[in-house]
Amino acid sequence: MNNNVLIIGFFLNDRNHWTSGDCGLPAIPESTKLSLFKSRYAEQSVISYECEETKDQLIEGKHRQCLNHRWNGSLPRCAKEVEAVLLKRIEITEMGGRQPLYREMKWSAVEPRRMARIVNNNAKYDTTDCPKTRFLWSVNQSQSWTFHVLRGYYFNYFSLRLRSAGGSLRQLYDQNRLQLSATMEDIISSKRCLLERFRAHDTDPLAEVISFVCDKSERQMIGAQEGVDESIEKIVVRAVVAVDDHAVNITTTFCDLRLYVLSESCGSPEKPLNSDHLVREKTYTVFTCREGFHLVGHQRVRCSPDGQWLDPFPRCLPNKTCPIPAIDRPDPNLFVQYKHFYDVNGSQYGVPDDLAIYSCVNTTTNATTKQVIGPISRVCRDGKWTGSQPGEMSNSQNDHRAKYMNAMSGLEVVEHDGVIQKVCWLEWMLAIKTVRVRPSDVFVCGYPKSGITWLQEIVCRIVSDGVVGRDGHRIVDDVMATKNNHLSSFETLDNPRIVSTHFEAKYLPSFATIDCKVIYIVRNPKDVCVSYYHFHKMLKEYGSGVDWDDFCHLFLSGQLLTGDWLSHVNDYWLTYGTRNHPNVLFIAYEELCADLTAMVGTIGRFLGKQLTAETVANIAVKCTADAMRDSFINPPEFRSNSQFIREAKVGDWKRHMTEHMSALFDKRYGDGLRAIGLPVCDHMEGAIEYMSKTGRIIQRN
Missing domain, CATH: 2.10.70.10 (Complement Module, domain 1)
Structure with a gap:
């Protein structure tokens, strides 16, 4: 895969839509x-x-x-544990030596289950001593422990319960000062066993259990060899102690030996999403996919004789996927991220409605050195990426960003997830995703300067039947949530709670599974940029700042406070807008300007309010720009001569932007918006024409 491609999974939980993460x-x-x-x-x-x-x-x-x-x-x-393991004898031999250091010949044929004491009719291991302990090992020399097992058993897994004083064998093993290995031996063959794990004993707090898994290709039979009346099989455990300058004073006692057998059956196979039915046989399973999907990977997955799946399970992909990376021509400065994708055995596929987002980075330093020119996103449709690959414009010195960050130094900003955010927002940003959402909650969302304050006033008037505006309602926004301790008192607020935020959808609760109301307002990016520029100039803590031309370039490259405009819009639109989610309403700022009364009625119906025509008209009058401007009180962080509500109209960008800058905006955002099917008007005539013909600019809601 191209080194400039980053796969970032962002997944939806809507069962009716393709989801890559499930x-x-x-x-x-x-x-x-x-x-x-x-x-x-x-x-x-x-x-x-x-x-x-x-x-x-x-x-x-x-x-x-x-x-x-x-x-x-x-x-x-x-x-599965073998029910009755009978030990004939145990021998301890120094590694390299011939004569046993210890031999226990009197080990009686005792079933491990009978080594437990009966306490209150429950079998429990004695926690004061190992039952039937037979040897003591001072861990200062390498030894082999040989367990002679009488009679016939099938097994391919065994464990030893040991008690240690002065330390633990696990500690020595983790320090690479102890090596453990084992073999199963009979008069015919020898098979290797590998250390599987250390673990604490379930009922004996002083003991540790060491487990070994043996040759899985076939089960090993212990004892009952043909022609031998009383064959004795051996389990040999070799404990090799590293020779170093550190004294080892651990003493270990043996408690018991358990033998187990692993099943020959693989059990139930995986059932991939969108698979149709499985054909199961003893040694394999055949997979098929339902209509509209095709199989990627092994159609037949084999089961080995020792009960293990030999092949990775396949996946069922939509029939029309897009190739990854979404690169038409090599470009070392182009970096691609994906919202949805499918990974099958290391190969990635774009799925329907997948979004490829482009940015420019230096692949060596990971620093932004160029600026994307053209659409920053493409959508996977009918097996192809829409639009064309963008280009880039040189910005090697990154002067615009340096000036901007210097001007913002008095505002206490920080870069979070690659986006500049106010420090005072972060606590709320990190907490809001986990808040307990009520069905009566209303979330008002949008990129800064898209009309979110206007929308707050409209929503407050609607939920109060036209009586109370935003000044009389306790709105929880990104700043007030932390400044006024709304974060801790959020649960105590009365219904309906109105939450206003500029955060992207990925930071918010998943509204796809929550029964509350969400309204997202979108405004044409040219007017957003103009309004955002004047907003920055109003802030007391904003320094000398950057000039208008530099500010436009920062907006185009997504390097302003709250990040990239198109990424913000895409995040909400592709998450909820293209799904026609019944609890999420998208409205355009230009719709409010073109026919405020009609849009008040639309929002009211969405919120479930039965408003009379008189109430709707009254709310529209109180929510005009002039009415709000007269009653609006500037926040304390604004300069004294500032006017928060300025023009409040469509097309103000024409007084600020040159034709060249307007063309850059058209190229940067026009193709991207068309690719995702979201109409945005940048002039009043177009908004009025849309509204007169269809009643809405955004039709999908």
């Missing part, structure tokens, strides 16, 4: 069960496995996580 039902190995069983799991879901029988051992991992349509983490297995 996972289907994971594979369930034989004799295991899931902590949470369902047919679909959301991105980042974590599942836990456990054995159906508490006496059995779970090996090779317990937790798995759904990431990018894939279950990450090894698939666990349950080892």
